[in-house]
Amino acid sequence: MLFRDVIGQHEVKGHLVEMVQHNRLSHALLFLGKEGSGGLPMALAFANYISSLPNSSSPAGQSEAGPSMFGDEIEVKLPATSDEADAWMAKQSSFSKAAAMVHPDIHYSYPVITKKAGTPPLSVDYASEWREFIQQYPYGNIYDWLQFIGAENKQGNITAQECNDINRKLSLKSFESGYKIIVLWMPEYLGKEGNKLLKLIEEPPPDTIFILVAESESAILTTILSRCQLVKIPALQPEDIEASLITKARIEADKAKLIANASEGNYREALHQLQHADEDYYNLLREWLNAILRSGPIAQVKQIEEIARLGREAQKQFLRYFTHLLEQALRLEVSTGSMQERVLAAMSNGEQDFAVKLNKAMGLEQKEAIAEELNKAAYYIERNANAKILFHALTIKIFHIVKNGVVVSV
Numbered sequence: 001m002l003f004r005d006v007i008g009q010h011e012v013k014g015h016l017v018e019m020v021q022h023n024r025l026s027h028a029l030l031f032l033g034k035e036g037s038g039g040l041p042m043a044l045a046f047a048n049y050i051s052s053l054p055n056s057s058s059p060a061g062q063s064e065a066g067p068s069m070f071g072d073e074i075e076v077k078l079p080a081t082s083d084e085a086d087a088w089m090a091k092q093s094s095f096s097k098a099a100a101m102v103h104p105d106i107h108y109s110y111p112v113i114t115k116k117a118g119t120p121p122l123s124v125d126y127a128s129e130w131r132e133f134i135q136q137y138p139y140g141n142i143y144d145w146l147q148f149i150g151a152e153n154k155q156g157n158i159t160a161q162e163c164n165d166i167n168r169k170l171s172l173k174s175f176e177s178g179y180k181i182i183v184l185w186m187p188e189y190l191g192k193e194g195n196k197l198l199k200l201i202e203e204p205p206p207d208t209i210f211i212l213v214a215e216s217e218s219a220i221l222t223t224i225l226s227r228c229q230l231v232k233i234p235a236l237q238p239e240d241i242e243a244s245l246i247t248k249a250r251i252e253a254d255k256a257k258l259i260a261n262a263s264e265g266n267y268r269e270a271l272h273q274l275q276h277a278d279e280d281y282y283n284l285l286r287e288w289l290n291a292i293l294r295s296g297p298i299a300q301v302k303q304i305e306e307i308a309r310l311g312r313e314a315q316k317q318f319l320r321y322f323t324h325l326l327e328q329a330l331r332l333e334v335s336t337g338s339m340q341e342r343v344l345a346a347m348s349n350g351e352q353d354f355a356v357k358l359n360k361a362m363g364l365e366q367k368e369a370i371a372e373e374l375n376k377a378a379y380y381i382e383r384n385a386n387a388k389i390l391f392h393a394l395t396i397k398i399f400h401i402v403k404n405g406v407v408v409s410v
Contacts, residue, residue, distance in 0.1 A: 003082035005041060007139075012234075013042075013082035021078045029209070029211050030213075030229065032215075032230060035266055035269075037235050037236055037266070039214070047209075048089055049085050051181060052088060053178060094176050104176060105176055105180050106181045108183050109158060110123050110186060111157055122165055124165065126149055157189050160193035162193075166184075170205060184212045185213045186214065187213075188216050190220075190221060195221070198224065202227050234265075235265025241260035242257050245274065251274065272317055281317070281322075282354070285325070286354065288307065310387075328355050329356075329359050330364065332359065373397050373398065377390055
């Protein structure tokens, strides 16, 4: 993977390349970014770049930066930009291995389940699945990965045996690169067993690089967190998501803009919205809220059954769509002038009218309360909650949240 394969994040790319150029590369880095921001693709591109760097103690380094015919050391000029770094990587003989994720000096660790009864769960057992997953879903999350390997309701973990395997791999000499690199995805899944890595992270063998990729700083062991240099991966800009949807997903510019604005910097979310773009969430939501606020129990049951017939992912998408409209309604309420025009431009005509009516129907506290309930519902759907029971409960909660306000038809 090259830096150009990572969507947006131009400042982060520049920072990483500059870090190497000025010899400020830490032996332990933590790439911290929310789901869909590109932390994992960034880490993979950076690992590939590091593996291509010259090192005086390695055969690769000696050929690149060894003495000249006059006995003088040749000074290697390192790339100054991510574009130059991509060009640099492409010239290296080992790049094809790095790009195919089979480079002998780049190791990967990630949450897994037991593959064969009686054996400990190890990342290496899923190496081929991991390569296929990254190729298909580079912006996927832990749920996508566990479903990809058929975990179903099993909980993935990074176990003590995995930590021992990491220690073993990094104790070996490098084969082709000047560096040994471990990309550890989702360190949040390290329990107390993660303490087995502390000594290795704090005092690694020479030319060993740890790259941890996480979404939640608070879920990481503090002992590990304190030993890493933090690299923050911000949410993606809407224009970067829009451009990627147009070039990679080949969708119309207007549609790409709507999805990009609704995805809130999360490219995974944008792809899910694209996947369910043909779903008429707007009319479904309007009918459901009218049933809650006006029509009564019979209409509510009808709408709940219709929502329950959606697949689990579509139900989550439906809830996110409702949350998005609540947020847009709030932005519309507090913005003025050009800012309000930008908010309106991000919505269709029907959604604009919907947002106005939501603002008439409920205040800020009510919107926040409903958004919280929607997030809880999405959480329970991920854990296989019964859809009919869940949406019955959610219908009742929304009714009680709104009933003290001015209720109008939406």
